[in-house]
Amino acid sequence: MNTTLKIIGYLRSDIKTREEAPKQGNEGGIEAIVEIQEEYEDAMDGMSVGSEVVLLSWLHAADRECQRVHPRGDETRPKRGVFTTRSPDRPNPIGLHPVTITEIDGFKIKVRPMEAIDGTPLIDIKNVQRHK
């Protein structure tokens, strides 16, 4: 079984370091550009402005050996297992980012609100389920 991820694109953002990144998109996330690799043109077919999607990212600056953290980095709170948190430090540092597409220009897709840092690799885009 091959479990090596393919990088489908990269994030272009004004957030340059982990220190200045909000913890979640809805806590001060900004508009950012997702640049898709040209080989995934077919997978983008039908994407539209205004759509709500979930971006999956690979949080490349994370510590994959870390199993316990202070929740939200708050050292007054006791450490607990990363599976009970949203910490980027975890065995597989995959970020989930619910965003809205605000513009599409070829392989460049503008989204918001986005909290990941500039250069973060992207690994998937999923449609958001709506239950009507």
Next chain:
Amino acid sequence: MNTTLKIIGYLRSDIKTREEAPKQGNEGGIEAIVEIQEEYEDAMDGMSVGSEVVLLSWLHAADRECQRVHPRGDETRPKRGVFTTRSPDRPNPIGLHPVTITEIDGFKIKVRPMEAIDGTPLIDIKNVQRHK
């Protein structure tokens, strides 16, 4: 950059084939067991019954070369890019499963509703964000 996923556990489920699997957990998903590998004991610290979590799985039966599909497998609907769907067939076949933990017995965690097939590898467990 190492983008090879670590398998943190496996799903044990009565759903044995992709054909009998519901498309989403809330469309007939069942109670199933997540068996965590013992090396991730620390990462489980603090998990509790009743918690809502998102499981991330690796949909190992998926076609990673596929970029366009009929939405929901419905051949009367025109094909479109997998990034506009929830199809398991996609460059990185990661499944997102919002579930509730119903029982914890050592490394065996019972969850529901779960639609993935028996033997599906698990790659992450995340806390669900609540905005109060």
